[in-house]
Amino acid sequence: MPPAIKISQLHKHYKTLHALRGVDFEVPTGCFFGLLGPNGAGKSTLINIMAGLVHATHGNVRIMGYDVRQQWRQARQSLGIVPQELVIDPFFSVRQLLRLQSGYFGLGAENNPWIEQLLDSLNLSEKADTNLQRLSGGMKRRVLIAQALVHKPPVIVLDEPTAGVDVELRQALWAFTKHLHKNGHTIVLTTHYLEEAENLCEQFAILNQGELVALDSKSAILARYPYRFLRLTLTNPNVNLPTTLQANVQSIQNGELVLRFHRKNDQIASILDKLRIAKIHFSDLRTEEPSLEDVFLNLTTAKKA
Amino acid sequence: MNWYGLYTLFSKEVWRFLKVATQTILAPVITVLLYLLIFVSVLEGHVEVYQGISYSTFLVPGLIMMSIIQNAFANSSSSFFQSKMTGSLVFLLLPPLSSLEFYLAYTGASVLRGLLVGIGVWIAALFFVSLPIYNFWILLSFSILGSALLGSLGLIASIYAERWDHVSAFQNFLILPLTFLSGVFYKLESLPEFWEAASYYNPFFYMIDGFRYGFLGVSEINISLSLLIVSGFLVIVSAICLWILHIGYKIRY
Ligand SMILES: Nc1ncnc2c1ncn2[C@@H]1O[C@H](COP(=O)(O)OP(=O)(O)OP(=O)(O)O)[C@@H](O)[C@H]1O
Ligand SMILES: [Mg+2]
Numbered sequence: 001m002p003p004a005i006k007i008s009q010l011h012k013h014y015k016t017l018h019a020l021r022g023v024d025f026e027v028p029t030g031c032f033f034g035l036l037g038p039n040g041a042g043k044s045t046l047i048n049i050m051a052g053l054v055h056a057t058h059g060n061v062r063i064m065g066y067d068v069r070q071q072w073r074q075a076r077q078s079l080g081i082v083p084q085e086l087v088i089d090p091f092f093s094v095r096q097l098l099r100l101q102s103g104y105f106g107l108g109a110e111n112n113p114w115i116e117q118l119l120d121s122l123n124l125s126e127k128a129d130t131n132l133q134r135l136s137g138g139m140k141r142r143v144l145i146a147q148a149l150v151h152k153p154p155v156i157v158l159d160e161p162t163a164g165v166d167v168e169l170r171q172a173l174w175a176f177t178k179h180l181h182k183n184g185h186t187i188v189l190t191t192h193y194l195e196e197a198e199n200l201c202e203q204f205a206i207l208n209q210g211e212l213v214a215l216d217s218k219s220a221i222l223a224r225y226p227y228r229f230l231r232l233t234l235t236n237p238n239v240n241l242p243t244t245l246q247a248n249v250q251s252i253q254n255g256e257l258v259l260r261f262h263r264k265n266d267q268i269a270s271i272l273d274k275l276r277i278a279k280i281h282f283s284d285l286r287t288e289e290p291s292l293e294d295v296f297l298n299l300t301t302a303k304k305a
Numbered sequence: 306m307n308w309y310g311l312y313t314l315f316s317k318e319v320w321r322f323l324k325v326a327t328q329t330i331l332a333p334v335i336t337v338l339l340y341l342l343i344f345v346s347v348l349e350g351h352v353e354v355y356q357g358i359s360y361s362t363f364l365v366p367g368l369i370m371m372s373i374i375q376n377a378f379a380n381s382s383s384s385f386f387q388s389k390m391t392g393s394l395v396f397l398l399l400p401p402l403s404s405l406e407f408y409l410a411y412t413g414a415s416v417l418r419g420l421l422v423g424i425g426v427w428i429a430a431l432f433f434v435s436l437p438i439y440n441f442w443i444l445l446s447f448s449i450l451g452s453a454l455l456g457s458l459g460l461i462a463s464i465y466a467e468r469w470d471h472v473s474a475f476q477n478f479l480i481l482p483l484t485f486l487s488g489v490f491y492k493l494e495s496l497p498e499f500w501e502a503a504s505y506y507n508p509f510f511y512m513i514d515g516f517r518y519g520f521l522g523v524s525e526i527n528i529s530l531s532l533l534i535v536s537g538f539l540v541i542v543s544a545i546c547l548w549i550l551h552i553g554y555k556i557r558y
Contacts, residue, residue, distance in 0.1 A: 014558070048558075051398075051399055052398065052399075052557065053395065053398055053399070053557055053558075054557060054558045055553065055557055055558065072401065073307070073401040073403075074401075076399060076400060076401045077401055079399075081399055083395055085392060087391060087392035087393050087395060087396075088391070088393060089388070089391065089393035089396065090391060090393075091321055091324070100313055100317050101396060101400070103309060103310060103312070103313025103314075103316075104307075104310045104313055104314060104396070104397065104400035104401075104402055105310065105400050105401065106307050106308075106309045106310050106401070107309070108309055147396065151400075
């Protein structure tokens with residue numbers, strides 16, 4: 001079975017800007033995949049190339065084995081895209097719009113039950129006959145998701161689906177994407193909410209300035225970060241830290257001291273010794289693993305410097 | 306071919322202009338009636354273009370064809386440009402629709418709008434002049450070829466345009482002059498030599514002249530030649546349109 005998405009040696013030049021610089025990776029079928037990167041990294045460009053909205057300057061992309069340029073009909077049939085921008089067609093009601101969209105994919109009335117099901121799962125049934133202009137931003141976002149799913153694509157790409165969405169809807173959207181994933185869809189997600197990405201995704205690709213800086217499973221990517229943290233609740237918040245510890249301080253506020261230590265080169269015991277010598281007392285102590293955010297910042301800011 | 310996709314896009318386009326039929330059908334019919342009233346009341350009895358044919362009888366077929374082609378252009382250009390501006394064009398770019406399917410759907414809807422307006426003008430004109438049909442098939446051929454030509458021209462213009470005034474510039478500096486200099490209101494022979502010669506390079510002239518033949522049975526140019534020239538232009542403009550759709554000019558980057 002071919003991978004859901006195969007990206008080979010992809011380059012994109014926008015006039016003078018080199019937006020993608022030889023990106024090369026695969027998304028396995030059935031994977032919940034996180035595509036991360038700071039603003040302007042090239043995530044949307046990559047997604048738009050998958051969708052055929054942007055033409056690559058060099059290299060190619062295959063969706064379920066279909067080349068997006070040569071076998072574009074099959075490739076597009078296999079792909080559902082939720083675009084980053086909130087766009088709507090002001091002429092139609094939600095149901096009309098979904099039926100039209102399904103028609104463009106060659107599906108007629110036989111697809112109507114699926115459309116009703118989509119309206120229902122995205123809580124749009126009540127608004128099904130409302131004109132799109134009269135929907136709130138969050139509802140428009142849900143319509144966009146429904147539109148991407150009308151043709152039951154095996155691969156679904158969500159480009160920042162939760163930008164500007166309230167907490168409740170965000171939870172609902174994640175629950176819905178999890179459900180799709182469970183039903184066998186391959187999901188590619190871009191988001192700037194790294195904590196959520198960490199909870200949802202099994203694998204990650206991190207882009208920075210058009211280059212792939214990391215590609216791994218969640219555990220492997222987190223293990224890349226060489227540091228762990230020691231969180232201490234101090235008995236006396238006003239302490240003078242000895243110079244021997246200065247280099248390890250990650251943060252100190254509200255009586256919570258967080259020390260960063262290297263997995264291999266530092267030993268907890270020696271850090272605790274230093275604390276004892278400096279007469280710093282604490283009422284509680286915890287070690288913490290790095291979060292995706294720490295890894296992300298480490299990978300994407302190191303590059304700039 | 307994605308026939309059902311093509312059919313869906315075509316119906317969406319038709320639905321779009323029917324929803325606002327007062328603007329897209331009724332308003333153009335009324336505009337043409339105003340032309341008719343003014344020109345006929347001023348010129349009737351003073352001008353006889355073809356022997357034995359009153360000026361209004363001469364004028365009405367030209368006005369019908371003029372409204373057909375203007376509305377065909379307006380339909381595809383405004384619809385496509387609007388979806389480009391709202392961004393909803395993306396929903397047409399994601400599905401498996403080819404440039405040919407795209408072209409046929411937009412041009413087809415333009416032809417239909419052109420024909421509906423044309424029929425509207427014709428019916429309304431019947432209250433003023435008697436206008437028997439000389440050859441129905443000629444009328445149908447010219448109106449379909451002409452509206453398809455302008456429909457695809459409208460598509461090209463709106464693909465190219467980045468602002469509304471680009472679309473209206475196309476309309477005001479190309480379509481409008483070519484229409485007025487095409488012999489809707491007069492016979493080319495009555496023009497000064499230079500303008501007469503120049504008018505033979507105007508494709509609109511052949512559309513109007515050929516269409517008029519369908520009503521009156523007389524024309525300035527041999528009808529087969531007009532048919533050939535209009536078809537030739539349609540082929541060229543359609544080829545350009547299909548090409549820019551194919552390469553994704555200003556649509557897919
Ligand atoms: N149509 C375009 N023409 C020219 N440059 C473009 C175009 N689209 C994107 N770019 C540029 O390409 C680079 C990558 O943009 P892209 O939208 O892919 O980033 P992104 O990773 O999606 O960022 P964000 O998180 O802000 O959405 C940016 O520098 C952007 O300015
Ligand atoms: Mg983006």
